[in-house]
Amino acid sequence: MNPVQVLLAEDNRGDVILVREALREYKVDHALRLVEDGDQAMRHIDSIGGPTDVPCPDIFLLDLNIPRGSGHELLEKFRLCCPDTPVVIITSSDAPSDIARAHQLGASRYFRKPSNLEEFLQLGALVKELVGSAADSR
Amino acid sequence: MEMPHPERVLVHAPYGRDGAFIVEVLATAGIPSEVCPTIESVCAELALDVGVVIVADEALRDASIQELNCVLKNHASWSDVPFIVLSGPGEAAEVGRYRINLLSPLGNVILLQRPLRREGVVSAASTALRARRRQYQIRGLLEAERRNVDALRESEDHFRHAVELNPQVPWTATPGGRLEDFSPRWLDLTGLTREDALHSGWSQVIHTEDRGFGTTAWLHSIETGEPYDVEQRVRLADGNYRWMRSRGQPRRSESGQIVRWYGTTEDIHERKVAEEQLREANAELLSKNRELEEFAYVSSHDLQEPLRMVNIYTQLLVRRIGDLLDDETRSYAGTIQEGVHRMENLLRDLLSFSRLTHAEREAPRTASLSGALSDSLLALQGRIEETGAVITSDGLPDISGDEAQFSQLFQNLISNSLKYRKPDEKPRIRISTKLRDGEWLIAVTDNGIGFDQKHAERIFGLFRRLHRDEYPGTGIGLAICKRIVERYGGIMWAESEPGRGSTFYFTVSETNRA
Numbered sequence: 001m002n003p004v005q006v007l008l009a010e011d012n013r014g015d016v017i018l019v020r021e022a023l024r025e026y027k028v029d030h031a032l033r034l035v036e037d038g039d040q041a042m043r044h045i046d047s048i049g050g051p052t053d054v055p056c057p058d059i060f061l062l063d064l065n066i067p068r069g070s071g072h073e074l075l076e077k078f079r080l081c082c083p084d085t086p087v088v089i090i091t092s093s094d095a096p097s098d099i100a101r102a103h104q105l106g107a108s109r110y111f112r113k114p115s116n117l118e119e120f121l122q123l124g125a126l127v128k129e130l131v132g133s134a135a136d137s138r
Numbered sequence: 139m140e141m142p143h144p145e146r147v148l149v150h151a152p153y154g155r156d157g158a159f160i161v162e163v164l165a166t167a168g169i170p171s172e173v174c175p176t177i178e179s180v181c182a183e184l185a186l187d188v189g190v191v192i193v194a195d196e197a198l199r200d201a202s203i204q205e206l207n208c209v210l211k212n213h214a215s216w217s218d219v220p221f222i223v224l225s226g227p228g229e230a231a232e233v234g235r236y237r238i239n240l241l242s243p244l245g246n247v248i249l250l251q252r253p254l255r256r257e258g259v260v261s262a263a264s265t266a267l268r269a270r271r272r273q274y275q276i277r278g279l280l281e282a283e284r285r286n287v288d289a290l291r292e293s294e295d296h297f298r299h300a301v302e303l304n305p306q307v308p309w310t311a312t313p314g315g316r317l318e319d320f321s322p323r324w325l326d327l328t329g330l331t332r333e334d335a336l337h338s339g340w341s342q343v344i345h346t347e348d349r350g351f352g353t354t355a356w357l358h359s360i361e362t363g364e365p366y367d368v369e370q371r372v373r374l375a376d377g378n379y380r381w382m383r384s385r386g387q388p389r390r391s392e393s394g395q396i397v398r399w400y401g402t403t404e405d406i407h408e409r410k411v412a413e414e415q416l417r418e419a420n421a422e423l424l425s426k427n428r429e430l431e432e433f434a435y436v437s438s439h440d441l442q443e444p445l446r447m448v449n450i451y452t453q454l455l456v457r458r459i460g461d462l463l464d465d466e467t468r469s470y471a472g473t474i475q476e477g478v479h480r481m482e483n484l485l486r487d488l489l490s491f492s493r494l495t496h497a498e499r500e501a502p503r504t505a506s507l508s509g510a511l512s513d514s515l516l517a518l519q520g521r522i523e524e525t526g527a528v529i530t531s532d533g534l535p536d537i538s539g540d541e542a543q544f545s546q547l548f549q550n551l552i553s554n555s556l557k558y559r560k561p562d563e564k565p566r567i568r569i570s571t572k573l574r575d576g577e578w579l580i581a582v583t584d585n586g587i588g589f590d591q592k593h594a595e596r597i598f599g600l601f602r603r604l605h606r607d608e609y610p611g612t613g614i615g616l617a618i619c620k621r622i623v624e625r626y627g628g629i630m631w632a633e634s635e636p637g638r639g640s641t642f643y644f645t646v647s648e649t650n651r652a
Contacts, residue, residue: 014450014451021454092439092443114446115446115449115450115478116453117453117457
């Protein structure tokens with residue numbers, strides 16, 4: 001089975017490591033493509049389906065508060081080219097307006113960054129579940 | 139006999155029966171009279187003023203006429219005491235003329251010829267009394283007139299002093315709005331000549347920026363008769379401008395026509411400058427305050443992030459290498475995490491505190507205080523069971539506000555009461571309510587350890603804690619309560635005594651009933 005292609009938009013190195021930990025914890029064999037700000041993320045999304053034939057990832061983990069860009073805009077753009085890819089919003093914002101907007105734009109899950117390791121590692125289980133069900137439906 | 143002077147009738151007829159006859163006749167006619175036996179007594183009475191003197195011709199010698207005259211000279215100019223002189227019967231015309239000359243110093247003389255007849259006596263006396271009464275009336279008018287003149291003079295004098303010494307500049311203007319007169323102070327202030335000032339009116343020395351609205355306001359007042367009141371900058375003789383306030387009111391005739399405008403112009407520069415400074419200082423304070431609140435909001439939010447990292451990575455470290463560590467070193471990780479937790483609590487409370495000011499104002503909603511209280515009791519269920527607390531409440535009203543915030547308010551107050559309970563007594567908390575001047579007064583009373591009333595203000599401050607060492611807490615709870623209450627226009631305070639429990643009061647306005 002091919003490794004799960006994970007696109008991660010996250011500027012906090014600490015969280016990047018934790019995402020890897022979580023994937024490893026739940027034994028998700030993965031290849032991580034990291035974009036660290038809005039510009040990078042936008043360039044990557046633009047290249048999907050372009051001449052270089054970058055495919056849609058298997059899952060998109062998006063920090064809503066990414067610098068140099070709007071997480072919501074990225075999400076909207078991503079949804080246009082990859083309508084079926086599960087998207088998990090990972091964020092420290094629990095503002096109801098942010099959550100509602102993310103769902104409206106087609107986010108599959110909203111993962112509020114916890115301050116507890118065990119809870120953070122649950123992200124791995126979540127990815128496994130989403131990718132699994134996406135794979136099943138394919 | 140006490141009677142008004144103009145009514146006094148003196149009778150001096152010492153020889154024969156005339157005196158007694160006159161007194162009797164006048165008494166019958168309802169005119170009281172007094173008999174004066176001597177000319178001295180007549181003079182004495184005259185000095186006190188009388189209405190009429192009836193005197194027998196034969197009692198008047200030259201000397202006594204002189205005496206009478208001396209007294210009469212001292213009378214006021216309006217006074218002209220009538221004398222009825224009883225002349226002898228059938229006196230020759232010659233003698234009569236002589237007598238009249240003799241009597242002329244007395245002035246107002248009526249000759250009444252003897253033999254006396256009743257109607258003649260009564261008629262002469264009442265005519266003379268009537269004339270005398272008239273004199274007194276005239277005196278009254280004269281006095282009123284003089285009082286008016288005096289008052290006018292006094293008022294003018296007062297006005298002149300007021301005008302010349304007053305820091306204000308009084309002025310008058312015609313109904314058409316032309317400046318008519320003003321205090322000379324205006325010339326001192328502005329350096330204008332009187333001619334200049336009268337011809338150019340005020341406008342010449344008004345700051346160009348203020349001239350427009352000043353003129354508009356003046357024209358408006360002239361047209362409508364509404365009072366005039368403007369603040370404008372006036373150029374002084376030294377070229378500097380000062381803020382002055384000009385006010386004017388019309389005086390109207392009885393028919394309502396404007397007769398003249400009266401006004402004053404006063405220097406309000408100091409006040410104006412102070413006001414301006416106050417406004418600036420206030421604006422600066424407001425913006426500083428906003429910045430500070432913004433800072434509190436942003437920082438409490440952003441500070442949570444690194445803290446989360448510290449916490450998670452400590453856990454990660456323990457997870458990775460925990461097996462290699464001895465117990466003591468592992469306990470260090472616990473200490474780190476304890477610190478992190480306290481910091482997290484602080485930040486969470488700070489965040490919810492600053493959110494209260496930050497959150498957008500929502501349309502007023504109806505909140506049930508009973509619902510808010512039940513929610514808070516549910517949230518505190520564990521603590522309540524643990525401490526065996528007995529919590530009772532009146533029926534609570536519906537109010538305008540956010541129910542969740544009032545739930546937080548109750549939660550903070552009750553958890554406060556539970557925290558500061560007496561160690562040897564079950565906590566009893568009573569929530570009572572009453573309507574007072576259109577607002578609800580809610581009281582939360584406990585039987586806890588209480589505090590000294592002198593701290594009653596301080597405890598609502600941010601991070602203020604009276605019992606820092608014995609009790610855990612962030613010191614934000616009561617500050618949040620107060621802010622919630624104030625957000626809805628209420629006030630909050632506390633009353634307590636050490637060892638006697640505490641009562642926290644707050645007010646909320648009644649729901650706006652549709």
